[in-house]
Structures are given as structure tokens and as C-alpha cells.
Amino acid sequence: MTQSFLSSAAVQAQQHLPLSIQGLTVRDRNQVIIEDLWLDLQSGQTTALLGPNGAGKSTLMHALMGLVPLSSGSASILGHDITTSGVQARNHTMLISDSIGLLEDFTALEHFEYGQDMRSAWDQNQALEVAKQFGLPLNQPARRLSKGQRMALRTAFAFGAQPELLLLDEPTNGLDPENRSRFLSLMVDFVATGGTVLIATHVLSEIETIADRLVIMKRGTLLMNAEMEELRQHRNLLHVNFDRELTDAETTRLRNVPGVYRMGTRGRSLTLHVRGEVTLLTQMIEQEFPVQNIHIQPLTLEQVYVETMGGQL
Numbered sequence: 001m002t003q004s005f006l007s008s009a010a011v012q013a014q015q016h017l018p019l020s021i022q023g024l025t026v027r028d029r030n031q032v033i034i035e036d037l038w039l040d041l042q043s044g045q046t047t048a049l050l051g052p053n054g055a056g057k058s059t060l061m062h063a064l065m066g067l068v069p070l071s072s073g074s075a076s077i078l079g080h081d082i083t084t085s086g087v088q089a090r091n092h093t094m095l096i097s098d099s100i101g102l103l104e105d106f107t108a109l110e111h112f113e114y115g116q117d118m119r120s121a122w123d124q125n126q127a128l129e130v131a132k133q134f135g136l137p138l139n140q141p142a143r144r145l146s147k148g149q150r151m152a153l154r155t156a157f158a159f160g161a162q163p164e165l166l167l168l169d170e171p172t173n174g175l176d177p178e179n180r181s182r183f184l185s186l187m188v189d190f191v192a193t194g195g196t197v198l199i200a201t202h203v204l205s206e207i208e209t210i211a212d213r214l215v216i217m218k219r220g221t222l223l224m225n226a227e228m229e230e231l232r233q234h235r236n237l238l239h240v241n242f243d244r245e246l247t248d249a250e251t252t253r254l255r256n257v258p259g260v261y262r263m264g265t266r267g268r269s270l271t272l273h274v275r276g277e278v279t280l281l282t283q284m285i286e287q288e289f290p291v292q293n294i295h296i297q298p299l300t301l302e303q304v305y306v307e308t309m310g311g312q313l
């Protein structure tokens with residue numbers, strides 16, 4: 001009895017996640033573009049979606065918006081299946097991407113009027129406020145807007161629609177540094193009020209401080225899905241200076257310490273890449289080796305990314 005109650009509660013919780021992706025697969029003829037992808041997003045979080053060109057990030061977002069058919073698997077947005085209840089699912093979702101077309105003869109204001117007709121939950125003040133923040137001309141047809149202004153229009157439109165889930169595909173493309181920073185502040189405020197963001201970007205510095213979760217894709221599959229906090233605490237570089245050069249035996253001993261997965265040496269200095277708890281390891285090194293000083297440095301997002309992709313820094 002208890003068991004069945006718990007499992008139905010778990011199913012209900014799953015159904016109301018802002019986004020739940022289960023085994024999503026997209027094929028184009030014989031080519032697999034996304035393969036068996038599983039991912040849950042939590043409300044009030046920003047998830048960074050990273051991966052090399054052609055990894056499948058845009059295809060994933062297009063699939064979630066119903067622009068690309070799923071070959072198998074499923075996904076739901078706030079409990080609405082994107083295939084069988086697509087309209088309800090996308091009522092809560094907006095995609096900001098330069099792949100999303102504009103009504104080229106319509107001005108920003110006319111786009112907003114269109115939004116008012118299309119969306120029952122449209123918030124005109126919000127659309128106008130975001131447009132104002134970006135300095136967007138309201139009365140020029142979209143075809144006469146610059147690349148950055150077009151992105152600002154998509155952003156203002158997306159916020160007018162009052163989404164609960166924002167899918168962002170390189171959303172700061174074309175924005176100048178000030179508008180880039182405004183865009184990121186908007187994201188932070190959106191998430192702080194319970195919104196959920198999935199952002200694909202190659203600009204790691206943009207998301208280093210705002211992402212709660214990091215997801216890395218390569219060739220259509222997930223390579224990593226981790227909390228940023230966990231990465232910060234559990235992926236560190238230890239820079240150690242010794243009183244003298246270590247012997248080969250000492251170096252080998254350090255290399256084999258549990259948690260150390262890479263090591264670089266230069267004279268009396270050594271850099272250890274450490275996964276997991278770092279305090280006990282530091283104490284052990286201080287006790288057993290002729291240490292002058294140790295400096296602990298969390299891996300940057302770029303270092304985590306490059307390591308995950310199998311590269312060297």
C-alpha cells in the first residue's frame with residue numbers, strides 16, 4: 001500500500017518538473033542526431049548546455065519546441081507531453097534563438113500586438129519594459145533591425161509571453177557587452193522568481209557564475225550532468241611547492257593517491273588534479289612530503305569542459 005502511494009507521488013512529482021526528458025532520440029534518415037537522452041530540470045535553476053559544434057544542442061531545443069519530430073523517447077514540460085499535449089507544453093515555454101524567425105514587416109510593437117492575440121497570459125508591460133532596457137526601437141520593421149536588436153526583440157517577446165521555462169540557444173549572439181550583461185541579469189531575476197532556464201552557449205564566462213547545473217553533450221549523447229556546486233567543491237587543482245625535488249618513488253606515490261587523476265611536475269613544483277574531498281589529501285601531503293606551501297584552486301568551468309571533452313589544458 002505504502003509502496004504504491006510513494007511511487008504514484010514520485011510519478012506526480014516527475015510530471016510537474018519544468019522539463020523532463022526521457023530517452024529522447026532524434027534521427028535524420030540514417031544519422032542519429034540525439035541518442036537516448038535523459039534529463040530532468042528543477043524549477044528555479046539555470047542549466048548550462050555545453051558541447052562542441054554539431055553536438056545536437058539546437059536540435060534538442062527545436063525538438064522540445066515541436067520543430068523537429070522525435071524518433072523515439074518522450075519529454076514533458078510541467079507535466080504536459082510535448083508530442084501528445086504540445087500546445088499546453090509550449091504555452092509555458094519560449095525559445096530564444098537566432099533560428100527563430102521574426103515577422104519581417106512587423107515592428108516590435110506589432111510583434112507585441114501579435115503576442116497579445118496569441119497568448120492569453122501575455123504581459124504587455126513586461127514586453128515593453130524589456131524592450132526599453134535593451135534600447136529596442138519600437139516602430140521599425142524587423143527587417144531593418146540589427147542582429148543584436150533582433151535578439152533583443154526575441155527576448156522582449158519571450159518575456160511578454162510569461163514563460164515558466166526558457167530555452168536559450170546562444171541567446172547573446174549579436175548583443176553588445178552592455179546588453180549581454182542586461183540579458184544575464186534578466187535571466188538571474190527570472191530564475192530567482194521560480195523560472196527555469198536551459199541555456200546553450202559557447203561563452204563559458206557568461207554562465208560560470210549563473211549556472212546551477214552543467215550538462216555537456218557530444219555527438220548527441222550526454223557526457224556530463226552535474227551540479228555546479230558539486231563541481232566547484234569536488235574538482236580542484238592543488239599547486240604544491242616542495243623544499244626539494246621529489247624522488248621518482250615519491251612522485252609515483254602521489255600519482256597513485258585516490259582522487260588524483262592527473263599530475264604535472266616542474267622542478268620542485270607540482271600540480272595535482274583532484275576529484276573529491278581535498279582537505280584530508282592536503283593534510284596527508286603536508287605530513288608525508290617536504291611541503292613548502294599548498295595552494296588549492298577550484299577548476300574553472302573551461303577546465304572542467306576541456307577535461308570532459310578529453311582535452312588538455
Ligand SMILES: Nc1ncnc2c1ncn2[C@@H]1O[C@H](COP(=O)(O)OP(=O)(O)OP(=O)(O)O)[C@@H](O)[C@H]1O
Binds near residue numbers: 051053058060
Ligand atoms: N536541418 C538539418 N537537417 C539535417 N541535419 C541537421 C539539420 N540541422 C542540424 N543537423 C545535424 O544535426 C547535428 C546536430 O546539429 P545541431 O545544430 O543540433 O548542433 P549544435 O550542438 O547546436 O551545434 P552548434 O554549437 O554549432 O550550434 C549535426 O550533425 C548537424 O549536421
